[in-house]
Amino acid sequence: MITTFESLKRISSKNIVSPKGFTATGIHCGIKHKKKDLAILVSEVPANVAGVFTTNVIKAAPLVLTKQVVKEYGKMQALIVNSGNANACTGTQGYKDAETMQQLTAEKLGIAKELVGVSSTGVIGEIMNMEPIAKGIAEITPNATLEGAIDFAQAILTTDTVTKNTAYSVVIDDKEVVIAGVAKGSGMIEPNMATMLAYVTTDADIEQQALQQLLKEVTDVTFNAITVDGDTSTNDTVLVLANGLAGNATLTPAHPEWETFKAAFHAVSQDLSKMIAKDGEGATKLIEVKVEGAVTDEEARKIAKTVVGSPLVKTAIFGCDANWGRIICAVGYSGATVDPTDVKIQIGSTSVVEKGEPVPFSEEELIVYLKQNEVKIAVSLNQGEGYSTAWGCDLTYDYVQINATYRS
Template sequence: MKEIETIDMLNQLNIDLQGDVGSPLGFIAGGLHVGLRRKKRDFGWIYSTTEASAAGVYTLNRFKAAPLIVTEETIYMNQSLQAIVVNSANANSCTGARGLQDAKDTQAWAAEQLNIEPYKIGVASTGVIGSFLPMEKIQYGTQHILNEKYNQSQFFNQSILTTDTTTKHLSVQVEIDGKTVTIGGTAKGSGMVHPNMATMLGFITTDANVDARTLDNCLKQATDQSFNMITVDGDTSTNDMVLCMANGQVDHQSLDENHPEWHKFIYAFNFVSQYLAKSIAKDGEGATKLVTAKVIGAYHDKEAKKIAKSIVSSNLVKTAIHGEDANFGRIVTAIGYASKHVEPSETNVSLCQLPVLEHGMHLPFDEQLLKARLTEDNIVIEVSVGDGDGEAAAYGCDLSYEYVRINASYRT
C-alpha cells in the first residue's frame, strides 16, 4: 500500500532536473568570480524580492564556523530572511572574533546593495579551515549582487562548489489549492560528509505560503530522512547547514499540518531534500558508485537508521564496493555492531538484488553474476532485521584511491 501511495504522489510532481533555487516565483540567484579561487566562480547569492519565512539546520560539530554562528543567530531572532550570500574556497572557520566580524560585515555590505536590513541576510562559507577571508574580495562580490550580468542561477550553483565534480540542483512543482507551488534546491558537498550535517551546504527555496515555525519543523523532518542519512568519509565539518526560504508569492491558503493538502507539500519538499542528499553522496570525493542501504523490520525507525548508517559508513564496506568484491561479511559486520537489538537469526541481506544471507546463514550465490552487478554505478544493499515497523534508507559511496589523492593535497 505504501509503495502504491508513493507512486501516486510521485506522479503528481512536475520534476525539473534543470531547476534550482532560482525556479520559485520571486527568487533571483547568481554568482561570479571574485578571486578566492584561481578561475572558477566563488561568490554567490540568493535573493527574494519579498521577505521570506526562514529555517535552518546546522552542523553538530562543536567548532562552528563564524558565518554559521551569525546566520543561526539571525534566523533564531527573526525567523525570516530576504537574501543569502555564500562564498567558497575559504570556510571562515577557527577565525575567532575577527571571523565573526567579517561575517557581519558581509551581511552589512550585502544589505546596503539590496537596500534591506542586515538581519535579513544569511551568510555561508565553505572551503579551507583556518584562514581569514580576504574581505576586499568579499566586498567586491557584494557590490555585484543583482548585476544582470551575473544573475543566472547556474552561476550560483557553480559558485558554491569546492571539490565537487558537478553542480547539484533541481526543482519540483505541485498543485496546492489549485495553484502551482514550486520548490527549488541547490546543494554542494563532496568530502567531509557524514550524517548529522557535514561539509555540505544546502539551500531550498519555495514560493509557498508557510510560516517560519511550520517551515522549521518541515526542514528538520526532511533533514532527518535525507541530509542526515548520507556519508562520504565519516567526517563532520564546521560550516555546514541547510537553509530554507518560503516567500509566499503563490496565493493559496497558508500551509501547515491542518491544511488538507499538507501531505502533498511535505512529499515534494522531502523529494527535493532526498534528491540533493543522494547527489552529494554520489559525488563523494573520488567516488565511482552511489551506495544505498535500505533497512526494514527494525524495532523502530531510529534503529533502522542506525543500521543503515552503519553500513554506508563502514570503510570496509566502502572499499569492498569499490573493489567490486562480493564480500558480504563486511556488510554483516556493520549490521552487527550498529544495534544491540539486531538478532542474527532474523537477519536477511541482499546485495544488488541477490540474496546472500538468510536467517543469519550464508546463502550460495552466483559469484560471477554478483561481481558483474557490482560494476554498476548504483549499488543497493537491502537488509531485513525482523518483523518490526522500523525502516530507513541511508546513502553513501565507495572509497577509492582517488579520495586519498584529493585529501592528501587539499591545501596545496
C-alpha cells in the same frame, strides 16, 4: 514518509530561481585562483526561513550569524555565500568578517542586515581576505535566469565535480507551487550535518514554525541519512526560504494539501542528498542501504548509516568484491538490536544471507552487478516495523589523493 504523489511534477530546468520572486548568480571575485567563488540568492520580498545546522561543537562564524537570523527573526530576504575559505576557527576576526559580509550585502540591496544570511565553505583556519569579497559584493547582480542559477550553483562548490540542482511543482489551492534546491558537498560528509551547504527556495505560503518542523523531520531521513567519510564539518547548513508569492492559503499541517507539499519538499531534499553522496570525493559508485524490520526507525537508520559508512564495505564495493561478511559485521557493531539468526542480506536482487547464514549465489553474476554505478544493499532484521534508507559512496584511491593535497 510518503514521497510520491500523482500531483508531484519534476521540473526539467531544476534551479533555485524557478519559484516566483527569486534571483541568483555567482561570480569569481578572487578568493579562488580562477573558479567562481561568490554567490548571492535574493527573494523579492522577505521570506519565512527555516534552518538546520551542523552538530559539530566547533561552528564557523557565518553559521553562528545565520543561525541567529533564523532563530531570532524567522525571516530572510538574501543570502551571500563564498567558497574557498570556510571562515571557521578564525576567532573574533572571523565573526566580524561574517558581519561585514552581511552588512555589505544589506547595503547593496537596500534591506535590513537582519534579513541577510551568510554561508562560507572551504579551508578551515584561514582569516578571510575581505578585499575581494567586498569588491565582489559591490559587483554581483542577481537575476532570474537559468544562467544565474547555474552560476550560483558553481560558485558554492569546493571539491565537487558536478553542480547539484533539483525542483518540483505541485498544485495547492489551485495555485502552482514550486520547490527547488541547490547544494554542494563532496567530502567531509557525515551529516548531522557535514561539509555540505543546501538551499531550498519555494514560492509557497507556509507558516514559519511549520516550515522549521518540516525541515527538521525531512532532514533526519535525507541529509542526515548520507555519509561519505564520517567527518562532520564546522559549516554544514540547510536553509529554506519560502516567500509566499504562489498565492496559496497558508500551509500548516492542518491544510488539506499539506501532505502534497511535504512530499515535494521531501523529494527535493532526497534528490540533493543522493547527489551529494554520489559525488563523494573520488567516488565511482552510489551505495544505497535499506534496512527493514528494525525495532524502530531510529535503529534502522543507525544500521543503514553504519553499513554505508563502513570503510570495509565501501572499499569492497569499489573493488566489486561480494564480501557480504563486511556488511553483516557492520550490522552487528551498529549498536542496534539484532538477532544474528534472523538477519537477511541482499546485494541487488541477490540473496547472500538468510537467517544469519550464507546461501549459495553466483559470484560471477554478482560481480557484474557490482560494476554498475549504483549498488543497492537490503538488510532485513525481523525485529519490528522500523525502516530507513541511507546513501553513501565507495572509497577509492582518488579520495586519498584529493584529501592529501587539499591545501597544496
